[in-house]
Amino acid sequence: MSDFTLFLGKFLKQGTAIASLAPSSPWLSRATVRNIDWTAARVIVELGAGTGPITRVLAAKALPGCRVVVLERDPDFCRLLHERFTGRTGLDVVEGDVRDLTAILADRGIGQADYIVSGLPVPSFPRDLQQALFRVVRQVLRPEGAFNQITELPWVYLRFYRKYFEDVQFVFEPRNLPPAGAYFCRRVKPIA
């Protein structure tokens, strides 16, 4: 089965938990990690990896001393990610929910991450899950780190992410279908 067919099937069954018809294109995947300083990054966490288009870029670009922890909740996507990336030194595929990220990292001896790259459908999450996500980001992201978030609705959620972060920049990627982009968010605010 192709990645597109698997992904579309998941979207038809799970709707807003997937919130996209197709995996991110290579252009969007590269744009989403454009701000990463590969020479300085020691820990990168990917959330909601799906079939792994962004994971592929992380696996190719992360230097040998950098740990990459790839989290995905769906067991079928996880099986595929294991087939594709297990054996890549320093890269760990984990089946689990983002709510448990702090414990998942602690189990691997990791306290904080330099970058969190998210493919999660955050705006479709219920408010309690949004707040749990940003609480966990505040716990595990280094103060100078960045939270990178893909979107298929360019600019629409700028105000939303500015509610949670002091500094939010948007990068547009017109070659994705649909045209898409990524938010680069820094300095997460305290959650009330």
Ligand SMILES: C[S@@+](CC[C@H](N)C(=O)[O-])C[C@H]1O[C@@H](n2cnc3c(N)ncnc32)[C@H](O)[C@@H]1O
């Ligand atoms: C829009 S897809 C993005 C997939 C991939 N990153 C890409 O760019 O093509 C969102 C992914 O987030 C996963 N996901 C949704 N809720 C999650 C949660 N609470 N914890 C972990 N993963 C979750 C879904 O299973 C899905 O694979």
